[in-house]
Amino acid sequence: MQFDLTSDQTMLADAARRLSEENLEPVLAREPAGTPLSKAAMQEIYGYLADFGITAARLPEEFGGSGLSMLDYGLVMEQLPAVVALSLLSHDGSTVRFNAGADPAVRAAYLDDFRSGRKIVCTANSEPGAGSDSNAISTRLEIEGDRAYLTGTKMWITNASVCDCMIVSCSAGRDDRGRPVPQRVLVDLSQSRVGLAETPLAGLKQGHLCEVTFDRTEVPLSHLIGTPGDAGKYMTIVWNANRPLIGLMALAIARRAYDTALAHVTERRQFGAPLAARQLIQQDLSDMEAMLTSARLTCLMALATLDTGARSNGLSAMAKRLATGNAIKVIHTAMQLCGGMGITEELGLAQLWADARVFQVPDGTQGILALIHGRDITGTAAWR
Ligand SMILES: Cc1cc2nc3c(=O)[nH]c(=O)nc-3n(C[C@H](O)[C@H](O)[C@H](O)COP(=O)(O)OP(=O)(O)OC[C@H]3O[C@@H](n4cnc5c(N)ncnc54)[C@H](O)[C@@H]3O)c2cc1C
Incomplete structure (x- = not known):
């Protein structure tokens, strides 16, 4: 067991910090603070991320992926502005969901653009009636000849209003228990008609969260990905890495709040002494440092476990x-x-609180995460 970063990891994290300070933060600072970033800003950001080599971090190397371990990806992610990191997580995870099972000709037509960040891609799974119960989707797939048609509504889709393509989960029919058979479909927004409405966020206000409507949206049959029923498997594979990565993003925000508070109590004098000299204040600082350190190590451990090839659902x-x-x-x-x-x-600080609070919902609410962990501990799923 080793707790120090290697010199390569230190250089990688330093380079990611410089990327944020010199390239990404200036783009964010130029744009209005309280509204979603423009498409032009997102394209500029993806250009920087591509130059850094992280627009397809999780893609297998044989398909041109970065070859970055999940642990190293985590060390990069915690250095990025949270709004950029969340967008990248969606793009990179969606690239994985596309690549696994895409028709070879369709893969050849799109993968290079996703890998290079020239095209932004997202995943549309959640619906008004399918949130935590992610398999309960009702967006319908109908096949007529060599065309397929999608009808339904998706909610809270990261990147949707600035993306070029979406990986949409839809129902290809019902299984013998009456449950939807989830199917992945690539929707190219330059070819297919889709309704988009931005949903304002309480935190990470420069980010994009969208309602997406499909009204007999036509897609080529070749855009169906994988086999009917396998969509859930690829959602879970991506979620298992997303979860500790999101944890690191939230902790990076909290670390800024901690640094701000530490500077404040060091400066601020009350009752004739700096606040930092008081026992109760030192206990708060100790609790905060313990919470940040223990949670960060747990996230890094989860990523390192994924690097061994383990599934790591509960962890x-x-x-x-x-x-x-x-x-x-x-x-x-x-x-x-x-x-x-x-x-x-x-x-x-209130804005940092709202920004970090956003992360308690996507890719598993606090309650659902406890139930996933609980299933690992007990061997019994308690959500149905
Ligand atoms: C910032 C952000 C980004 C997102 N990005 C995407 C995206 O890119 N693509 C996408 O498809 N979706 C996305 N989502 C949607 C997200 O996946 C859902 O919001 C999430 O799965 C929760 O679903 P819900 O909002 O319908 O809540 P619900 O499922 O209605 O849950 C509400 C509450 O009930 C609890 N609950 C639910 N079921 C149980 C149970 N069986 N037992 C006990 N408690 C339960 C939950 O823990 C939660 O506290 C995003 C959401 C946010 C906020």
Whole structure:
């Protein structure tokens, strides 16, 4: 067991920090703070991410993927602005979902553009009636000759309003228990008509969350991916890596709140001494540091476990739940340590709280993550 980064990992994390400071943050700063980034800004960001080699981090190397381990990907992700990291997670995971089972000619037509970030891709699974119960999708696939048609509504889709293509989960029929048979379909927005409506977010306000409607949206039959019924498997494979990565994103936000609070209590004097000299304040700082460190190590352990080829369902779920939960607690305490300054907009802590809070829902709510972990512990699924 080793807890220090190798020199290569240190260089990688430093390079990712410079990428953020020198290239990504300036793009975000140029755009309005409270609204989703423009498509032009997203294209510029994806250009930088592609130059860094992380637009298809999880794609197998034989298909031109980065060859980055999940652990190293985590070390990069925690350095990126959260709004960029969440978008990249969707793009990179969707590229994996596309590649596994795509028709060879369709793969040849699209993969290079996804890998290079020239085209942005997202995954549309959630629906008004299918959130945590992700298999309960009702978006219908109808096949007529060599064309397929999609009808239904998707909700809360990351990247949808700025993407070029979507990997849509739809129902290809019903199994013998009456459950939908989920099928992946590539929808190219330059060819197929799709309705898009942005849904404003409480945090990460420069990000994109969309409602997507399909009204007999036509797609070529060759755009069906994999085999009917396998969509859930590829959702889970991607989620298992997404979860600790999202945990690291939330913790990076919380670390900023901790740093802000530490600077504040070091400067601020009350009752004749710096706040940092008081026992109760030191206990808060110790609790915060413990929450950040323990959750980060758990996320890195989950990623390292995935690198061994293990499935890691329970560990990944535990890591995200612990990390996003701890992030919220740390920011909450940071706000309290800063008193009036913490509750006004001056230090930006309330915004950090809202940004980190977003991460407690996608790719498994806190409750569902506990149930996934609980299933690993007990061998019994408790959600049905
Ligand atoms: C920022 C963000 C990005 C997203 N990006 C995408 C995306 O790119 N693609 C996509 O397809 N979707 C995306 N989503 C949707 C996301 O996957 C769903 O919001 C999530 O799965 C939860 O579904 P829901 O909102 O319908 O909540 P619900 O499933 O209705 O859950 C509501 C509450 O009930 C609890 N609950 C549910 N079932 C049980 C049970 N059996 N036992 C106990 N408690 C239960 C949950 O834990 C939760 O607290 C995104 C959401 C957000 C917020």
